[in-house]
Amino acid sequence: MPVPVPRQRTGSPVAVPAAALPPVSVPPVRDTGTETANGSDLTLLVIEDDPAGTFTVPEMLDAAGTRVRIRTARNLTEAERLLTDDIHCILVDLALPGRVRGQSDEDADELAVLRHVLRLAPRHAVLALTAEADAERAAEAVRVGAQDFLLRNELDGRTLSRAIRYAVERKRADTAQVKLAESRLRAQENARLERGLLPTPLLQGSDLRFAARYRPGRSRALLGGDFYDTVRTPDGTVHAMIGDVCGHGPDEAALGVELRIAWRALTFAGLCGDELLSTLQQVLEHERESEEIFATLCTVDIAPDGRRAGLCLAGHPSPLIARKGQAAQLLPYENGGPALGLLPNARWPRRQVELGGSWSLMMYTDGLIEGRTSEGGERLGQDGMVEMINRRLADGLRGEALLETAVAEVRELNGGDLTDDVAVLLLDRVR
Template sequence: MPALDRQGTERLGILLVEDDPGDALLVEELLADSGLERELRWVRSVAEAEKALQALPGPPVPATVPAPAGEGGAAARGGPLHCVLLDLHLPDAVGLDGLRRILAAAPHAAVVVLTGLSEERTGLAAVAAGAQDYLVKGRVEGDLLGRAIRYAVQRRYAEQAAAALQAGRLQAAENARLERGLLPTPLVRDPRVRIRARYRPGRQQALLGGDFYDVVEAPDGMLHAVVGDVSGHGPDEAALGVCLRVAWRAFVLAGLSGPPLLRLLERVLVAERAGTEIFATLTQLSIAPDRREVRVLRAGHPGLLLREPPERVRFIELPGGPALGILPEHADWPESTLQVPPGGAVVIFTDGLIEGRVGSGRERLGEEGLVELANRHPDRPADDFLDAVIDSAQRLAADSGGLADDVAVLHLEWGHPR
């Protein structure tokens, strides 16, 4: 919004681009008569205007006009620039060419073009090309000029607000598409299987990060689950997370499992990642059709929680291999077996849950802290258990701003419900 002077009056920064000294003086006198609080600078050509505008920073920091050089009218004192008054007949630009150059050099300022008596059509064409208004020389009084400048600035603000709103809507739509890819509907037929999941983006992320999960029941009745984490944050990592999740589901439905599945997934990662420094960690579970045995694969990922009835939660860290993308085509991942007692449950999660700070110091929650939190709520139903654990971790990290990383948690149980 326009700056305020020391008396609190709205003050507009104006750049006049006019090669005729008489017309420039007339504009200055009209502005004085308008009562408009302003900072005016005069340049004689589009080239001079472009040079002056080069120092202008973009939004949201207000743009400032540099101090005048050479001859000119009233000089600006470096305040924010809000409006450009542009003559359409200049030594180095005629007609709309000058307007296009000014719009490119000052995309966030309002532009009002000045035309001759016989050039009203040109003024209309200038508005169609991006100017906020046009004025006919010789037909302008001080009040009219002041109102035109004010309205032009307000219209420019409205245009920018509308553009920002549209950009926000597009980003929200993109976020929704990413979310649908990262947070899928499990593909499970077995009514004994109960799945609960949570996903919470990190506090500083405008988009979902690269955490992902999925659960798929293969045609042979084998139940497969995965939780993964792409390094980094932002749209590229989120898109890669979606890609890996969809590829993982396709490989499972094609009958792949175990280390061969991870090798193919790593090939997808290497082909799709934006840089060689990008990697992904994951934990994959394969649960036998009789639901008595769980095979576990870990690729650089944290261990898991085992909920044992009636009231105990243990942290399980079975052998694992490197993260995907660290040693392409040379990595190996040992597969371990885990026995889940009747009525038990398995919880796999991304490291955002255990890397939050505890208090205002540098200490992090870690695996031991997570087990302590989980054992405060060992008998709760799955939904309550997940919410209680995540909320407790969030509260512990409140002094440092909350959980900084994305958190994905998957709770799997079968048999009798809790």
């Protein structure tokens, strides 16, 4: 026998005694943003136009002490008005006329009201109410988005209470699954995008060996504000660059990519030294979100014979060089220019340096040298980095293995992940 279930009216609600309904024992349900004070009560919105008032009490109380408050709407207009944040579940009578506002008779369908409710309340659990003879339509209602259906002639307190809780839990699970899938897709797309933005060195025809390591400071990111690139121009000169945009967010990462691409284009256009850096500063000033944003940069252009290079520093640490039979040391450079974006009309002198016959040139960002050497201890610094590299060179490490070990040791000394981005680039010439 159908249980009376409510039409919302003014006045004090009347609770159906627990003994009047079959006992039901179900765990409390927690819905996103729609819990009542005790976290277990539920509110049901019934959309039906039964003139006899099948749903006639405003509240049910089952044997477990859970209250189900019931509001009723006779049409979609009333339903929209009553659909507040405290509604947990909606019960839609499929016997309602199959045409919604703005829909022609030709476009009407048997589930039009249900489809409208699903669009109106995409975050709510929805149940379909139908007669026994309409079981096929009820199954179709579930296929289009309802969490479950109820047969009118089998409706009682136990069935209704259990169905509401099941619908709410299933909606929560479905929503969580959709969010998880969307999160995974976004992560995959971001990873593909960031991998595509990392540079591919263009060194065809050069006898130099290239290696690089990149570790962003942002959690779960592949790209940070550090950037690097290496290309060989038609005259045989190898150009290498490494830089660091202040900050660690996605905006800084995007700006770093823009500067790297601009550097590559300007290098192939024949610019070098001060002229190139002045143009990059213009790019930075145009693209940055704030005048407080700046970028450090180190550029090296290695002559076709590989024995000498031009070096420019824009507020960036000097590269490290290890020559055959000698300990690694920093390239001397006392007269570098300021970071890009700090001073208008700045200049960046280019210094000629001798490399020798066989050498390894390591360029890096300050994330490699600013990690701590122990908890609460001093930063590694450039001197500490040089000592570390010399130990690893003495162990016979070169190329990829040298960079991999160096970055891992810096992280270990820091006692965990580094907070800043780290980029390291290594060029080797063996004779």
